[in-house]
Amino acid sequence: MGDTQMVEAGAKRLTRREIPGPRSAELLEISNSYEPPCMADQVPVVWDHGEGVWVWDVDGNEFLDFTSGVLVTNLGHSHPHHVEAIQNQASRLMNCYSFPTPERVTLSKRLTDLMPDNIDQSFLLTTGAEATEAAIRIAKRFTGKHEILSFYGGFHGRTYGPMSVAGSMKTKREFGPQLPGGILAPFPYFYRDFYNSETEEECAEKCIENLDRIVESTSSGDLGAVIIEPYQGGSGFIFPPEGWLKRLENWAHDRDLIFILDEVQSSFGRTGKLFALEWDDLRPNMVCLGKGIGSGMPASALAGESQIFQCMGTGEMSSTCGGNPMASAASHAVLDVMEEDGLPENALKVGEYMMGRFEELQKKHVCLGDVRGRGLVIGLEFVEDRESKTPAADLTSRVLLKAGELGLLLGKVGMYGNVVRIAPPLVVTEEEAGIGIDIIDAALKELS
Ligand SMILES: Cc1ncc(COP(=O)(O)O)c(C=O)c1O
Known part of the structure; x- marks a missing residue:
């Protein structure tokens, strides 16, 4: 996977990147030595700064943020x-x-x-x-x-x-x-x-x-x-x-x-x-x-x-x-x-658009067992197959990593670690939301 390869995502083309980048890798090594592992369950990206729904890592890579940290930065980064x-x-x-x-x-x-x-x-x-x-x-x-x-x-x-x-x-x-x-x-x-x-x-x-x-x-x-x-x-x-x-x-x-x-x-x-x-x-x-x-x-x-x-x-x-x-x-x-x-109103409007798009993705990708949410809190529950509903925790982690490589930061939740949490800052536009959904679609295609 070369770092010049691009993924077509909505109106914007995001460069595929290796994660962690070299500077991120250095800092992650320090983190692994000096911080207890109990706090780390993330895609290996060391954040540097953010603006709105966008985040840059210490290697200069740009990411769309669908995490808001953990549903915290509702105003977007550095409003x-x-x-x-x-x-x-x-x-x-x-x-x-x-x-x-x-x-x-x-x-x-x-x-x-x-x-x-x-x-x-x-x-x-x-x-x-x-x-x-x-x-x-x-x-x-x-x-x-x-x-x-x-x-x-x-x-x-x-x-x-x-x-x-x-x-x-x-x-x-x-x-x-x-x-x-x-x-x-x-x-x-x-x-x-x-x-x-x-x-x-x-x-x-x-x-x-x-x-x-x-x-x-x-x-x-x-x-x-x-x-x-x-x-x-x-x-x-x-x-x-x-x-x-x-x-x-x-x-x-x-x-x-x-x-x-x-x-x-x-x-x-x-x-x-x-x-x-x-x-x-x-x-x-x-x-x-x-x-x-x-x-x-x-x-x-x-x-x-x-x-x-x-x-x-x-x-x-x-x-x-x-x-x-x-x-x-x-x-x-x-x-x-x-x-x-009017951020709550925007959350409702963009959330409806996103739910519609995710329901379409659910028709295409059988691993997507359930799509649910309201406003800008949407859960994508991944399963081994729809009949047994066996939780697909490994696949969920791979979706996070693949999306990260394609420029989208996601988090996961769930009793069984098989739910991708979609929770961008509430300032997200439909266009930005669409970019993220295209990335998830591309990641799922690559993984299947
Ligand atoms: C519903 C709910 N209650 C309480 C907490 C705890 O919040 P904090 O991590 O700020 O202590 C959380 C954190 O995720 C939460 O989601």
């Missing part, structure tokens, strides 16, 4: 308004722990105002796991109950609380006993339904109607809260059937359970609305936010009802960098761009 806000803030004030700043208090208000009316406060933190951890702790304190219901395949972060409510061994393997009180129930993942339902409606029905039975058989009578993602991210971009989340919320509220929605990944325009909860008109008691809230600056938040937050006494919960002025200024800039440039 000028974001950069300016961060630079201005850096020259004024970077951290002051929990002393209020104009940036922090106005951001808390701005976020709260965007939430459903029952939510009237926001608590600014640094990482997604910190937000889910805080939600779990606050729910336990408020209800006085220690059990939390979560779902097969759920992912809520890697610290102990979130890990203990995860619905996948991937997060907790060989870490010993988990926090007591985790109760797990099947999530409506129709493609691989736990109940082997014939229809999506039946799958949705069973996943609700069996909840009481699951609780009756596994709870010690101390269930206080439910935590769920609007769509399962880490397990493969799995969306529940329409209306199912509202049914779950009603089920929880009818039983006086705190309903926690983990929007760490799904928020800030990703699904075509600012928050995914808008699709089903949800009214969770607490909403965890992260990733896109800073579009690259470490930031997260827990929005919730003040009557619940009040169970925490003054000074009982805080975070060294939570709500720091840098992150808060960055999040204000994120909201400015979301509103002014």
